[in-house]
Amino acid sequence: MPNIKTIIFDLGGVLIDWNPEYVFLKEFRGNREKMDWFLNEICAWEWNMNQDAGYPLAQATEDRVAMFPEYEKLIRMYYGRWEEMLGYTHEDTLEILESVVQNPNYNVFALTNWSGETFPKALQKFPWLQWFEGILVSGNEGIRKPHKEIYELMLQRYSINPNEAVFIDDSLKNVQGGETVGIKGIHYIDASSLKKELIALGVVL
Known part of the structure; x- marks a missing residue:
């Protein structure tokens, strides 16, 4: 021993x-299936982990908005309302x-x-x-x-x-x-x- x-x-x-659900479940009006798709495909866990390694949040947000402009409002919420996920x-x-x-x-x-x-x-x-x-x-x-x-x-x-x-x-x-x-x-x-x-x-x- x-x-x-x-x-x-x-x-x-x-x-x-810590859970993004605290923000996004409301935004998706309780539709967990749509929320899960967004968090798996758009603001995915692997993307968030990149910021855990020091990638700037503002740049990460702009990168994602450029990739998925139709989801700009939701993407900006991820770090814009991050404190609500705590x-x-x-x-x-x-x-x-x-x-x-x-x-x-x-x-x-x-x-x-x-x-x-x-x-x-x-x-x-x-x-x-x-x-x-x-x-x-x-x-x-x-x-x-x-x-x-x-x-x-x-x-x-x-x-x-x-x-x-x-x-x-x-x-x-x-x-x-x-x-x-x-x-x-x-x-x-x-x-x-x-x-x-x-x-x-x-x-x-």
């Missing part, structure tokens, strides 16, 4: 709820975070795929983000999970020993990315299973 000294959390999907805190996971933050035996960080332009809005909305000793935001670094380089950067910047670290993410690909540099990974499903897996690793909660 590893001697865990560092705990690294993903944010979106683990501690923070939902709630996952309170049950926050309890786990608070427990390890208060324990002097652990160093606690966050590693998130997030646009550097929108992340300050999250900092304003969720004061508990200040609990982390450090947060590495992909959009500020020009590289995102699951690329190996971002995990290596995390280890270097915060002087983390990968053999003494655990990384929690709701994306299995991102967990596996961390494992390529020797970080023990936990694929987040819910707070209850996370708690059990941390305890199994000897983490005191």
Whole structure:
């Protein structure tokens, strides 16, 4: 069993709820099929992930409008009303975070795929983000999970020993990315299973 000294959390999907549905379901008058088509074909997840790697939001918007001018109004909503897509805190996971933050035996960080332009809005909305000793935001670094380089950067910047670290993410690909540099990974499903897996690793909660 590893001697865990560092705990690294993903944010979106683990501690923070974020969903474009909060904006677009209203715009499509509750027609989920049309909304899903728009979010899969026009403002697709892969397109949004490009901004998580540092591509400018304004340029990304103009690129998309040029490709799909008939959807200009909706495309501009994506980042124009992005803050409305920020939902709630996952309170049950926050309890786990608070427990390890208060324990002097652990160093606690966050590693998130997030646009550097929108992340300050999250900092304003969720004061508990200040609990982390450090947060590495992909959009500020020009590289995102699951690329190996971002995990290596995390280890270097915060002087983390990968053999003494655990990384929690709701994306299995991102967990596996961390494992390529020797970080023990936990694929987040819910707070209850996370708690059990941390305890199994000897983490005191």
